[in-house]
Amino acid sequence: MVTRVNLVKQGDAIRLLQSMESHSVDHCITDPPYNISGYEGKRQIGWLKSNPTWEQEKNFNKIDASWDKFSSEDYMKFTFDWLTQIKRIVKPNGNILVFGSYHNIYNIGHLLETLDLKINNSIIWYKRNAFPNVTGRMLCESTEQIIWAVNGSKKKATRWTFNYEELKEFTENGKQMRNMWDIPMTPVGEKKFGKHPSQKPLGLSERLVVGFSRPGDLILDPFAGSGSFLVAAKLLRRDYIGFDQDSSFVALARKRLRAV
Numbered sequence: 178m179v180t181r182v183n184l185v186k187q188g189d190a191i192r193l194l195q196s197m198e199s200h201s202v203d204h205c206i207t208d209p210p211y212n213i214s215g216y217e218g219k220r221q222i223g224w225l226k227s228n229p230t231w232e233q234e235k236n237f238n239k240i241d242a243s244w245d246k247f248s249s250e251d252y253m254k255f256t257f258d259w260l261t262q263i264k265r266i267v268k269p270n271g272n273i274l275v276f277g278s279y280h281n282i283y284n285i286g287h288l289l290e291t292l293d294l295k296i297n298n299s300i301i302w303y304k305r306n307a308f309p310n311v312t313g314r315m316l317c318e319s320t321e322q323i324i325w326a327v328n329g330s331k332k333k334a335t336r337w338t339f340n341y342e343e344l345k346e347f348t349e350n351g352k353q354m355r356n357m358w359d360i361p362m363t364p365v366g367e368k369k370f371g372k373h374p375s376q377k378p379l380g381l382s383e384r385l386v387v388g389f390s391r392p393g394d395l396i397l398d399p400f401a402g403s404g405s406f407l408v409a410a411k412l413l414r415r416d417y418i419g420f421d422q423d424s425s426f427v428a429l430a431r432k433r434l435r436a437v
Contacts, residue, residue: 182395185407185419185434187427190399191255193420194262202418203394204338205263206385206406208276208377209285212252252281257288259399264292264328266397270337272389273326276377282322295327295334302381303359325389344388358384363405370436371429373403382409390415404430411437 180201186193247255263273273294277285289296300323307319327334344354363378382405390396392414398406401419403426410417411434421427 180395180418182416182418183411185401185404185421185427185430187422187424188420189422190420191258191262194259194266194399197262197266199265200268201395202266202271202397203268204272204274204390205267205397205399206272206274206382206389207398207400208375208402208406209256209259209281209400210247210252211278211281211375212247213278213280253284253288256281256285257291260285260288260292263397263399264294267328269329270334271328272338273328274385274389275324275326276321277324278318278321282324286324289324289326293330295329295331296324297327297337298325298356299323300325301357303357304362305359306361323385338389338391338394340388340391344384347384347387354388360384367405370432371403371425373426373429376403377405379405379409379412382406383413386410386413386415401430402426404433408433408437 180198267273273289275285275289286296302321302323304319304321307317310317327337329335329337341354345351348354358381360378360381363376367379368376386396386406386409390410393416395416395418396406396410398404398417398419401407401421404419407417407419407430419430421430
């Protein structure tokens with residue numbers, strides 16, 4: 178079976194991954210469900226329920242979607258299953274970059290190690306314009322994390338793609354790229370075709386594509402959402418494959434790709 182490229186498919190991510198050939202893509206960059214909407218013990222946000230100002234006037238969009246709701250046990254199984262498929266599909270020593278927050282990133286790191294994949298770095302994305310913490314009961318959450326793993330064991334992984342010099346172009350005075358990236362949240366102009374509750378900015382997406390792949394490489398995103406990583410891949414002359422189970426998000430991603 179020949180892997181078709183430069184497309185976005187609708188469907189269940191794990192089933193679509195199971196249909197793909199082994200070692201058929203170069204890298205995976207993805208932003209999977211964080212289980213923010215449905216983790217066990219979650220209660221309705223009281224201040225949001227009692228004060229509609231945040232939703233009606235301040236445009237606060239709380240992620241509350243069926244695709245993001247799991248029990249703790251189900252979330253671990255779901256994550257292990259799709260990571261297992263990514264390990265099979267990505268070529269040896271290909272890069273695997275996975276987004277997360279404190280809700281899920283430690284589980285993802287644990288499962289990557291369980292699968293005997295080499296973890297090279299974590300990247301901290303600092304969102305300087307993050308939504309404030311209005312409860313006053315904890316720190317304002319203004320970062321997300323990206324785990325950079327390589328599809329190989331700790332002992333055998335070698336010669337992975339890392340474009341050290343190209344990443345210097347994003348830094349001041351051509352300095353060495355660090356793992357703390359100060360990039361604002363997605364601007365309004367990038368949402369002109371529609372909105373996704375966790376859409377990543379193109380500035381962040383392009384930096385990942387530049388740093389961890391080469392022109393002509395094939396990048397897979399099994400949780401494509403609004404298609405930011407796919408758009409970055411197309412802009413930077415990489416091939417791409419994206420999946421999403423939501424037809425409206427697939428349509429949004431296709432619109433953005435056609436506009437490139």
